[in-house]
Amino acid sequence: MTGPSMKQRSARQSTSAPGAGAGARTQYAVPAVEKALELIELLASQAKGLTLVEIAAQLQRSMGEIYRVAIVLAARGVIVQEAASERYFLTGKLFELAHRHPPTARLLDMAEPLMRTLAERMEQSCHLAVLDRDAVLIVACAESPLPMNYRVRVGVRFPALETSSGVVLVAHQPRAHWERWMAHVAALPRARLQQRLEAALAQGAEEMPSPMVQGVTNLSYAVRDHRGMAVAALTVPFLSQSVLRVDLPGVRPMVQQAAGTLSAFLGFVPPANAP
Incomplete structure (x- = not known):
């Protein structure tokens, strides 16, 4: 059996190395x-x-x-x-396959019942988001028990830094990667994005009026693993109503505690000076 021809060897050598560029052939x-x-x-x-x-x-x-x-x-x-x-x-097959991945499946097994209880207690919907390339993907949702509510559907994706969930998630990635994420949202002021990332990293959370839905305030808390990396964000799109028994200041510690419970499940041990 003869070996590869000179032309074949040359063709192999001329291909780009892995990671040589976005459009390069590996x-x-x-x-x-x-x-x-x-x-x-x-x-x-x-x-x-x-x-x-x-x-x-x-x-x-x-x-x-x-x-x-x-x-x-x-x-x-x-x-x-x-x-x-x-x-x-x-x-939905790819979405289904992603949820069979053991780390995601373990997180969802723990998160879904906790989120249902949380939604009942605070009378607000909540959702869990993870990073998916340059976006956030909603992987779980619990709906408010009230007749009028606002929720985000499971399976939808949003540009990461256009959401509080995404800001919290990106903030807990290595700082060296922040610039790459900010490059995806050139329309937003770079200095303001930097400030939001710094604040979300320091506080482990972001709270701000929703830029997409008037009358909604986003409360988003990091769910961290044993390395301190945010693997998910637990977010409540708080919708104020006259019939609520729990106001925004009352909801805040509920969400923080739920995110802390999920983080502890993943092995996260907060430092003594943690927010």
Whole structure:
């Protein structure tokens, strides 16, 4: 059996090393996998779905390439085609698989009953968010018992630094990474973002009026692991109502205590001077 030809060896050597750049091909590129991931990532940002023609155009791939990948992904239940519009959408399968991951599953097993009890006590909805690339992903939610309430759906994603959950999560990542996160929100003042990150790191939380929903105040607390890293953020979008038995100052220690309980479950031991 002969070894690889000079042309083959040259082709291997000319490929980029892993991590050489956002668009670079890796040393051990697998074209079919790359196409599938490109398609999944594209559909993840398209709430109204896309046709095969639109997918091929946006990914700058041929229809033949995209068709074969789409057929396989649809057969595995990762994407689905709407018959009337012929548009493809992501299914919930990837979300389901992510929740089978042991650390996430352990956290949710503990968080969900605690959040239901918390929502009943404070008469407010609450949700749990984790970082997902440049966004936050809502992985659990407990709804307020009151007829009128505000909640955030499980499975939705928001640009990280446009939410209090995201600010708390990013603040507890290494400082060297803050600049990369802030680069994703060029429209917001850099100095103000820096101040919010500093404050969230010092306090382990952020409280501020929601920039998205008038009349709602976000209370977000870090859920930290044994390293002190924030692996999740427990957030209450506080909606003031005349019928409430618990006001905002009363809700605040409830959320802080719940986040502390989850952190202790993950092995976090707060320092003596912790907030």
